[in-house]
Amino acid sequence: MFLRSDKLHEECAVFGASLKTPDAASLTYNGLIALQHRGQESAGIAVTEGNNILYHKNEGLVSEVFDKKTMERLSGSYNAVGHTRYSTKGSATHANVQPIVKEYLTGRIAVCLNGNITNIDKLHEKLAAVGVSFAASSHCDVIAALIAYHNVTLNCTEKSVVAAASELEGAFCLTVMGCDGKVIAVRDPNGYRPLCIGKSEKGIIFASETSALDTCGFELLRDVKPGEVVVAQNGEIVNSSVPLESETLGLCIFEYVYFARPDSxxxxxxxxxxxxxxxxxxxxxxxxxxxxxxxxxxxxxxxxxxxxxxxxxxxxxxxxxxxxxxxxxxxxxxxxxxxxxxxxxxxxxxxxxxxxxxxxxxxxxxxxxxxxxxxxxxxxxxxxxxxxxxxxxxxxxxxxxxxxxxxxxxxxxxxxxxxxxxxxxxxxxxxxxxxxxxxxxxxxxxxxxxxxxxxxxxxxxx
Ligand code: SF4
The missing domain is CATH 3.40.50.2020 (Rossmann fold)
Known part of the structure; x- marks a missing residue:
């Protein structure tokens, strides 16, 4: 039986890397180690390999989930997303471990979420009505399916992410990776959860906290703005816009009280x-x-x-x-x-x-x-x-x-x-x-x- 202390718990940490060097998996591993405090139940990394997405994920701490062999299998990629999870919505089963990798007609996407979607039942119903089935019970699985659903008509990862994120209500920071070499970061329009951008000569990374940028040797470029979608490709930011809107604005003050690392x-x-x-x-x-x-x-x-x-x-x-x-x-x-x-x-x-x-x-x-x-x-x-x-x-x-x-x-x-x-x-x-x-x-x-x-x-x- 799990015993949880009398504290709040976050729903996770997200990470993304778009690099000019082929070491996205090991960099993501280092980033997740620095973000381990935001979730200790499971961890995962997905990378691109040509037009495919490879991934490894499991229950446990980052250091338990990845060994030399799995890291070797993921090595050689320029793009990655990663996640550490504390499950509050959706049970702590293997199917819910992130990144959620979704296959659709023309490709695959990998999605990581920190947050909680308040209209998830409505979105689930909408997708189920058009025949989408779900392997997992997490909010991230529904978001990944929603992005894939939009991609059928839009045929563009970036546009599909914007279309899906526009339908989400609640708190969410996402890192999304398509087979097209784009790594996309999204922050909900209220700005509930933190998300920042790091830069170095190696390229661009996205992380829930700056402590991960420091650990990876990247400098803080800036925070992702509430409602913003930032797209990185080939180690550069290639697009950013603020298409998501809400009537309210407000960062969770508990990030300062308890959740975040003091060096962030x-x-x-x-x-x-x-x-x-x-x-x-x-x-x-x-x-x-x-x-x-x-x-x-x-x-x-x-x-x-x-x-x-x-x-x-x-x-x-x-x-x-x-x-x-x-x-x-x-x-x-x-x-x-x-x-x-x-x-x-x-x-x-x-x-x-x-x-x-x-x-x-x-x-x-x-x-x-x-x-x-x-x-x-x-x-x-x-x-x-x-x-x-x-x-x-x-x-x-x-x-x-x-x-x-x-x-x-x-x-x-x-x-x-x-x-x-x-x-x-x-x-x-x-x-x-x-x-x-x-x-x-x-x-x-x-x-x-x-x-x-x-x-x-x-x-x-x-
Ligand atoms: S400050 Fe807001 S987001 Fe943070 S724990 Fe309280 S109610 Fe939740």
């Missing part, structure tokens, strides 16, 4: 800086008498550093994290599941014993593990534990690519802050204000989706 820069703002500023803001909004500050690894660490800086309290390492356990991990027995937090996090007693400690964490979603974290600190000898959360109370559901279930499962939806404090056995509990969070993220080029906090899923365009 999204839409002009460093994720590290945003988290650090959240901590500073928390220290001003919710000060407390304490001896030191620590963070819950990983995404609570930068906020803890900011809190320490602003409050003047020393920053200490409160926990050691076992880095060899992924965000989703398997425990066969109830006893092992109960001990799961302990296996992942172990308090550093030397830093905690006898201390009044401030602990920064990024969010409380269902409230299933926060109490266990505080319990660990108390058992390690902490005198007082003051919990500080760098996002406001999470009270609404999300349809845009995270695995939040029904609102009734969100602890802040039906408990007061003091009831949650009591549930967690914390001495004090305080959340950053919504205004404070948005302020900490100033510098981002886009407005934000704040739906899970205030029910507003983006801001209306003028």
């Amino acid at each position: 820069v999204i839409d002009g703002l460093s994720v590290f800086k945003a988290r650090y500023e959240m901590g500073r803001r928390l220290a001003r909004e919710c000060p407390t008498d304490a001896d030191c500050v620590c963070g819950v690894p990983d995404s609570g660490l930068e906020a803890a550093m900011g809190y320490a800086f602003e409050s003047g309290l020393p920053y200490v390492s409160g926990f050691n994290k076992n880095r060899y356990i992924g965000r989703s991990f398997i425990f066969p027995t109830q006893a092992e599941r109960a001990n799961a937090v302990r296996m992942k996090l172990n308090p550093v007693a030397f830093n905690v014993e006898g201390k009044r400690i401030v602990v920064c964490d990024d969010s409380i979603v269902r409230g299933t593990t926060g109490g266990k974290t505080i319990d660990l600190l108390r058992k390690a000898g902490a005198k007082e534990v003051h919990l500080r959360i760098s996002s406001p109370p999470f009270i609404h559901s999300c349809s845009y690519g995270t695995d939040v279930g029904d609102e009734s499962t969100l602890v802040a939806n039906h408990k007061t802050i003091d009831e949650i404090r009591e549930l967690f056995n914390a001495d004090t509990l305080a959340y950053i204000s919504l205004e404070g969070l948005v302020d900490a993220c100033s510098g981002c080029n886009l407005p934000f989706c704040l739906g899970c906090f205030n029910g507003e899923y983006g801001v209306k365009k003028n």
